[in-house]
Amino acid sequence: RTYQGAPTGTDLECKGWRQEAAFRMLNNNLDPEVAEDPENLVVYGGTGRAARSWDAYDAILDELRELGDEETLxxxxxxxxGRFQTHERAPRVLIANSNLVGQWDDWEQFHExxxxxxxxxxxxxxxxWAYIGTQGIxxxxxxxxxxxGRQHFPEQEGLRGTITVTAGLGGxxxxxxxAVTMNEGVCIAAEVDEERIDRRLETGYCMEKTDAVDEAIAMAEEAAREGEPRSIAVHVNAAKLFDAMRDRGFVPDVVTDQTAAHDELEGYYPAGYTVAEADALREDDPEAYVEESLDTMRRHVEGILAMQDAGAVAFEYGNNIRGQVNAHRNLEDAFDFPGFVPAYVRPLFCRGKGPFRWVALSGDEADIHRTDEAIRELFPEKAHLxxxxxxxxxRVQFQGLPSRVCWLGYQAGDDPDGLTERARFALRINDLVAEGDISAPIVVTRDHLDAGSVASPNRETEAMKDGSDAIADWPILNALVNCAAGADIVSVHDGGGVGIGNSIHTNNHVVLDGTELAAEKARxxxxTDPGMGVLRHADAGYEDALEEAAQSDVHVPMEDQ
Amino acid sequence: RTYQGAPTGTDLECKGWRQEAAFRMLNNNLDPEVAEDPENLVVYGGTGRAARSWDAYDAILDELRELGDEETLxxxxxxxxGRFQTHERAPRVLIANSNLVGQWDDWEQFHExxxxxxxxxxxxxxxxWAYIGTQGIxxxxxxxxxxxGRQHFPEQEGLRGTITVTAGLGGxxxxxxxAVTMNEGVCIAAEVDEERIDRRLETGYCMEKTDAVDEAIAMAEEAAREGEPRSIAVHVNAAKLFDAMRDRGFVPDVVTDQTAAHDELEGYYPAGYTVAEADALREDDPEAYVEESLDTMRRHVEGILAMQDAGAVAFEYGNNIRGQVNAHRNLEDAFDFPGFVPAYVRPLFCRGKGPFRWVALSGDEADIHRTDEAIRELFPEKAHLxxxxxxxxxRVQFQGLPSRVCWLGYQAGDDPDGLTERARFALRINDLVAEGDISAPIVVTRDHLDAGSVASPNRETEAMKDGSDAIADWPILNALVNCAAGADIVSVHDGGGVGIGNSIHTNNHVVLDGTELAAEKARxxxxTDPGMGVLRHADAGYEDALEEAAQSDVHVPMEDQ
Ligand SMILES: NC(=O)c1ccc[n+]([C@@H]2O[C@H](COP(=O)([O-])OP(=O)(O)OC[C@H]3O[C@@H](n4cnc5c(N)ncnc54)[C@H](O)[C@@H]3O)[C@@H](O)[C@H]2O)c1
Ligand SMILES: NC(=O)c1ccc[n+]([C@@H]2O[C@H](COP(=O)([O-])OP(=O)(O)OC[C@H]3O[C@@H](n4cnc5c(N)ncnc54)[C@H](O)[C@@H]3O)[C@@H](O)[C@H]2O)c1
Structure with missing residues (x-):
């Protein structure tokens, strides 16, 4: 079965824009420009699908075509x-995917x-039906x-004048x-595979490459001194790069790593081999490969820890390199540097901030450019946005329906009407649609990794202050309250990036079609949605969230307990 | 802390009846007449609580007092x-209890x-906040x-003229x-503990007692012949009763068992001992007790199987006696008789039927009697109701706020307006409240064990036709669609009767205050709620559900797949 992507323009296949938005978003997810393997209905992330089968897909489209303005699919x-009579202010589509009763909540039961x-x-x-390609990453x-930057270099504009050292230039x-140069900083990235380096240079993700660590350091130091953004790929193993830096007494400002260390056989390269040699070893003697790979990982983590001791800011970037070395090489202090969510994303979550996104149902890029302008107009003082x-x-190419990601939060404190950042933006867009400045409705959604939408003890709720990592009441309340508030699509999923049984998370869509109903839903x-982020973190005792609640007038029932 | 139960009458502590209903139901749950251990906030079932702590309880009441008609707690x-702005048609309270991410979804994590x-x-x-005491049981x-009766004796009125043999006369x-005599049948119940027998006789749960199996059989046969309801407790071990019946060539119509066989040490008595002797053995030599107990259980199950072979209808009544004997006495054919849900409750679930219940917020028993009349008026042809x-x-005493349980279902086929049984009843009650025939609003709710509200592979979804026992998407969709439909309270729980990690289930309340809004919500x-029961079972391939959907005009999207 070949597949064409979402319909565009202003002719509707459905009875209204709310249903049409679901129709187009499902199809956009399966756009060959967007999906990894649309023939098999796979959108991304292993076998993450948009519909169970092509028959189910056809049936969903039929249901959406027939769905009334007071019905819910x-x-x-x-x-x-099923399809039931509800009412206009209720969601049009309710989705539950991959959920299993706890004792059965594992891959084995799932696959059966x-x-x-x-x-x-x-x-x-x-x-x-909310995937929009790679711009989210x-x-x-x-x-x-x-x-x-905000936490460690508050005097700087972003990362200007700082050097970040990392590794991995893959997917x-x-x-x-x-991302470093977008933040005005300087980046040195180790990558063993020269082809990968060349691909990043071609597509503008990285600026320079070199084989020589000395040259990389010199270039980085010069750029940092001058406050110029610069990115330099070094064709070297990450563990060796850190060793070389230690030998030279060079300490960067920030160190992290995104080699695919979670997979010691397929994702990580041992030091002392070219890529070709390592690939041959993997083929010939996978057990030896794994031993070498884990040995290098240990060196690599020791390098990061040494840099941290010498004053660098260090964090793990979700690749489990700490866990690998801790488990397989007995490195007790592997967890002495933090994961990225507790360290950097949680402060944003405390303020209800997360990867908000929107899509132009017209298919017209000009509509997204108009929304970009709206961000600038609405938040003239927020230089970061x-x-x-x-x-x-x-720098970001559109894939499928034109769309944009932009982290917005609660932060109602600075609005005279007490509206949240997300609501202010959505209401403005809704007006622009009403006025015809935007050619067709915009649908607003977000990632499931958001402030108040997920329980995931290995990632989004790792190391919560009060130990509440595994409590799943929160995402369930999030889905229910967004349903009550009138989101047009509400979904609850088990699994995701960390796998079956390891997380529960939710999503929602609101269609901005220029009507008063859309304004009401958006408001x-x-x-409620970013509000759940503030409340969840306030309940766990985070100062930032309590402060946000106070500034933004979010009611926290037992605040003083 | 002493505790007084729900306020009654028509003066409100809250801003409206929807909030007041939540306020009174929470308090009713903790009425000393209703709750097992109200001082510790424990309502029933081990440590099933109504609020996390007395501070949380006070805070909930404060929140409910302040909650507006367009807000959700x-x-x-x-x-x-949290408390958010929503709208009138949305729920007033959303609840999530005991939910954990799958890999952490066990008692150990829960207790921590x-x-x-x-x-x-x-x-x-x-x-x-929906417990109403023992009448549910x-x-x-x-x-x-x-x-x-309906399945095996369709010619009879209920169980009239049939003999049911069971054991256990405990809680x-x-x-x-x-329950047998209410169905017009004859019951012989074995019970080893004479005190228990006497208690059932005193409270009218059982009519006669005897020590002699011959006498019990003779009395039962006579009553059955005459079509008279009769219940006879026999002071004997269940295993012995079955042996004696086999010796006499007596085969009852129905056999089951509700001794507490799930617990071989504390719940079940071995044959060959008086209660006092067995209690002493348990004390002195618990291991010997367990061996004796399991030996008796084996005899007991063999007795049930023999009766089944001889033509009796046999089923297990949720005490796991099959599992015990299968696991510990290697009886391979222990599972040759079915559990009660797949055998008898599921056909009701297929038609959306389940333990619907309602409570008179006035506290006035006359209000419940008026609802009883309404059932008779509305369903003149349904003799069973x-x-x-x-x-x-x-025979059922009120506890706390007067209330009633009555299994109602979807079954819209016999209504000229296509309304479900549950909706017809609720709309009628709402009218009676509006007309002043009922003195204050009635709140309608149900058990979590209902047609479309639960995933519980060891009980409610045991042995589903398509193998979908463990899929929890269904209760989540149930909660979401009831939220969309405007239930006044919506809740999602993990655990319940089968314990943490073994089930996910939901509930909802609708307050019938005589307004058009209440009518809309109820309709x-x-x-949606009984409809989910029909759809869930239709999806699993049950003929009854597909037939119900056809008769009652329930849309099943991929029916022919
Ligand atoms: N939010 C998150 O949690 C998050 C986000 C992004 C990525 N990740 C994690 O980051 C990792 C990378 O993801 P990806 O899609 O880029 O994987 P990838 O396999 O496409 O890229 C990894 C790159 O690292 C290089 N590499 C491997 N070992 C090396 C070594 N010792 N020295 C230098 N280079 C080495 C490889 O050649 C490859 O180019 C994964 O573990 C992923 O799970 C997590
Ligand atoms: N819906 C359900 O799944 C459901 C509903 C009700 C009860 N149950 C199960 O039924 C069982 C009974 O519950 P309960 O609250 O009545 O327990 P209970 O302990 O109060 O009563 C059990 C009774 O059985 C008697 N008994 C034990 N062994 C006997 C024997 N060999 N012969 C004769 N009498 C014997 C005891 O003396 C006692 O009176 C439990 O296993 C419970 O889990 C399940």
């Missing part, structure tokens, strides 16, 4: 299972049920590094040098 | 955590988090036996003889 793991055709892996944004990295990790919008316009949902 | 494991004060065990109706047993099991209402009036919720 139910989708169970990518299959439509999947083989019977009873369940589907929804990943995060795949099964909720760049912006997540950009925002994480921006927070590093996701390749976003790092661009402007920088991101400028950079995104300049409520974009208060 | 969020409760996380018995603690209020409970000790930190971060989570609460909500059981089923405790944490959702009687009616569940009554309905199960009614379904036994819950003691409801069996009454009439019988239950008559019996309940006669929708009492379609």
């Amino acid at each position: 139910l989708v169970q793991s990518g299959k439509p299972v 049920l999947e083989a019977k055709g009873l369940i589907m892996y929804g990943q995060m944004t795949a099964g909720s 760049i912006q997540g990295t950009y925002e994480t590094l921006a927070e590093v 996701m990790s390749g976003a790092q040098p661009l 402007h920088r991101w919008i400028d950079l995104a316009q300049e 409520r949902v974009f208060t | 969020l409760v996380q494991s018995g603690k209020p955590v 988090l409970e000790a930190k004060g971060l989570i609460m065990y909500g059981q089923m109706t405790a944490g959702s 009687i009616q569940g047993t009554y309905e199960t036996l009614a379904e036994v 819950m099991s003691g409801a069996q003889p009454l 009439h019988r239950w209402i008559d019996l309940a009036q006669e 929708r919720v009492f379609t």
